[in-house]
Amino acid sequence: MGEFDLIERFFTRPAQAGYTAAVAVxxxxxxxxxxxxxxxxxxxxxxxxxxxxxFFTDTDPARLGHKALAVNLSDLAACGAEPLGFTLxxxxxxxxxxxLQAFSGGMLALAGQHHCPLVGGDTTKGPMTINITVFGQLPQGQALLRSGARPGDDLYVSGTIGEARAGLALLRGEWTLADAALRQHLCQRLEAPTPRLALGQRLRGIASAAMDLSDGLRGDLGHILKASGVGAHIDGVAVLATSPALWQALAAWPAQRQIAFALAGGDDYELLFTAAPAERAAIAAIGAALAVPVQRIGRIVAGHGITVVDGDGQPVPLDLPSFDHFG
Amino acid sequence: MGEFDLIERFFTRPAQAGYTAAVAVxxxxxxxxxxxxxxxxxxxxxxxxxxxxxFFTDTDPARLGHKALAVNLSDLAACGAEPLGFTLxxxxxxxxxxxLQAFSGGMLALAGQHHCPLVGGDTTKGPMTINITVFGQLPQGQALLRSGARPGDDLYVSGTIGEARAGLALLRGEWTLADAALRQHLCQRLEAPTPRLALGQRLRGIASAAMDLSDGLRGDLGHILKASGVGAHIDGVAVLATSPALWQALAAWPAQRQIAFALAGGDDYELLFTAAPAERAAIAAIGAALAVPVQRIGRIVAGHGITVVDGDGQPVPLDLPSFDHFG
Known part of the structure; x- marks a missing residue:
């Protein structure tokens, strides 16, 4: 079966369904x-x-197709862009x-939800590698960048922090969990992240800086701080508040370990953003309108680096061990 | 060394040299x-x-960097677009x-020639894989497509046909060649193709259909014929006329084998295009102005399929053996 047949069979649909008006060819x-x-x-x-x-080679192909596109859409979300299309x-x-049917099905279902058609690409024999390039549009000069955070700004995250890393711990066998529903939820958070496109677009003109969380809150926040020339103060309890279910399941852990774990874990694909305090009501209204949880977790300060405190106001060391070193 | 360091060290240059006015971020x-x-x-x-x-894993990295971008720029050329940038x-x-220094050097040198800056991408550990996505722009509705060929149109190629395949035969050891200068030229045609961007842009409004030659003239022409619903008649002698040096070196081959070889060989990365006979003078003038050889090799006919004739007007079978079956 040639590459053209492969593309045509699995990655196009009758009458090019899903093509938007923006797709001329x-x-x-x-x-x-x-x-x-x-x-x-x-x-x-x-x-x-x-x-x-x-990704694990035995990952459910529909989820893999979803995630491969989702992580790219998450980058569009982080700059406030509206999707136009993607190449695979x-x-x-x-x-x-x-x-292939399941993989393309998962990918094209997400593409359809966000009006982001597959417009081209390439297929070849080789070690399994998926490269997506995604294109979006936004009004001139309105992109949300990493460089706009200012001292005094609030720091926010969407969704839940740490759940994807907990899902990875379950799949790796670092952790076992009796609660089947929670287990399923955590694995889904790892394997089928939700790109926050509507939120990103609504934050244009409101957020001062934004990025998406892929490598973990602590490391990713460092990119905003470096680009903006500022530091950050994080309320660890507010971070844990994004996922009460997870921290209840890990109640045996000291709070400081929970906080450090949440800040280290990757694959959240949530938005991390900053905004002036005057925008608090507007941001709460956007979260409510979109039914996307938005949590204020700290503030931007002058200087550099990240300080994190627990519920007692005590500093949290950020190098505490994770699942693989803890019972 | 982390992926960000890797990108910054080899793929950006002081003060982002090479960024054009089109690159906002x-x-x-x-x-x-x-x-x-x-x-x-x-x-x-x-x-x-x-x-x-x-590509061979021991390919000169500067040429590999050049070629990886060139094959993508060649696609822009084929639709008549002006480069804006690329991701790697x-x-x-x-x-x-x-x-990495040589690879990025070869790639960025070609990028600079065509004002096509590297604007983003991704690096990761894994089996060596290079995926470039290139972006260009062109006036609305003026893209050269595969579907516009009409019976009576002339059929053209730029540059030389078959030289890249001969270079591959040399590298594979299928063929030996005493003429060192010719050998070097043929290998360069394989490893460092020249994307015909200026030609493609000048052909907007003149060519009726166009594509770039990657898999071999015979197979690639099939895509134009299928998309346009037409057939083609090829003058084999005109194809050989694109590279007198090559066919002199292969003078021991019967002409029909030479013709079949030229039509089967891939990696030419030349433009294959059609145009009405009224455009002959305009096309000759463009070729002369750009110093790009442009050869008329046949014509589009009603019906379907490809017929090829030799210098005696005899049909050429297209399945004649290549180097690996011929002394």
Whole structure:
């Protein structure tokens, strides 16, 4: 089966369903041709996922397809862009129809939800590698960047922090959990993250800086702080408040370990953003309107570096051991 | 060495040299932000190259960097687009400074020639895989597509046909060649193709259909014929006329074998295009102005399929053996 057949069979749909008005030419020519709306800038991001490194090779293919696109859409969300389309470059050792059907199904379902059609790409034989490049648009000069945080700004996260890392601990066998529903929820948080596109777009003109959480709150926040030339103070209890269920399940851990764990864990794919205190009511209203939890977890300060305190106001060391070193 | 260090060390340059006015935000945020010119459409293409499949692992890294970008720029050329920028996703098993310096040097030199800056991407540990996605712009509705060929149109190629495949035969040891200068030229044609960007842009409004030659003239022409619903008649002698030096070196081959070889060989990365006979003078003038050889090799006919004739008007069978079956 040739590469063109592969693309056509699994990655296009009857009558190119899912193509939006912005797609002038889709799959099948030398280039895809997109028509952004007048006056809009183009936002572009690209992430490469390698089997055995970024995902388990036996990951449910529908979830893998979802996640490969979701992590890219999350970058569009972080800059406040509206999706236009994406390209997929896919290397596979073997072509298995059932796997491809589920993989493309998971990917195209998420694409459809966000009006982000697949417009081109490449497939080849090789070690399993998934590279998506995603394109979005946003009004000129309105991109949310990492460099806009100012001392006095509040620091926020969307969704829950730490759940994806807990899901990874379950899949790795670092942790066992009797509560099947919670276990399923945590694994889904790892394998099927929700890109916060609507939230990112609504935060244009409100947030002073934003990025998405992929490598863990602590490390990712460092990028905002470095780009903005500021420091941050984090309320550890507010971070834990994003996921009461997780911390109840890990109640045997001291609070400081819970906080350090939440700040270290990756794969959250939530938005981390800053905004002036005057925006608190507007941000709460946006979260409520979108039914997306938004939690204020600290504030931006002059200087540099991150300080974290627990419920007693005591500083939290950030190098506390995680599952693999703790019972 | 972390992925961010890797990117910063080899793939950015002091003061982001090479960024054009179209780059509002380059490497270092969640997304790159590009500003296409008003009224322009966006052209996008993506190619994935896997070590051992698309290139020899011991390929000169500067040429590999050049080629990885060139094959993508060639797709922009084929639709008549002007480059805006590209993203690079790179998986490497090991990080070797000397290799990366040469690889990025070859890639960024070509990028600079075509004002096509690197604006983002991803690097990761994994089996060596190079995925570039390239973005260009062109006036609305003026993209050169595969679907516009009409019976009576002339069929053209730029540059030389078959030389890249001959270079591959030399590298594979299928063929030996005493002429060192010719050998070097043929290998360079394989390893460092020249994307025909200026030609593609000048052909907007003149060519009726176009694509770039990657898999071999015969197979690639099939895509134009299928998309346009037409057939083609090829003058084999005109194809050979694109590279007198090669066919002189292969003078022991019967002409029909030479013709079949030229039509089967891949990696030419030249433009294949069609145009009405009324455009002959305009096309000759463009080729002369750009110093790019442009050869008329046949014509589009009603019906379907490809017929090829030799200098005696005899049909050429297209399944004649290549180097590996011929002394």
């Amino acid at each position: 889709g799959i099948g020519d030398d280039c895809a041709i997109l028509q952004p709306s007048p006056g809009m800038q183009l936002a572009i991001s690209s992430d490469m996922l390698v089997a055995g490194r970024h 470059a896919l290397a596979l050792e073997t072509i298995e129809a059932r796997w | 380059g490497i270092g945020d969640d997304c790159a932000i590009l500003q296409p010119s008003p009224g322009m459409q966006l052209a996008i293409s993506s190619d994935m190259l896997v070590a051992g499949r698309h 996703a790179l998986a490497l098993e090991t990080i070797e400074a000397r290799w």
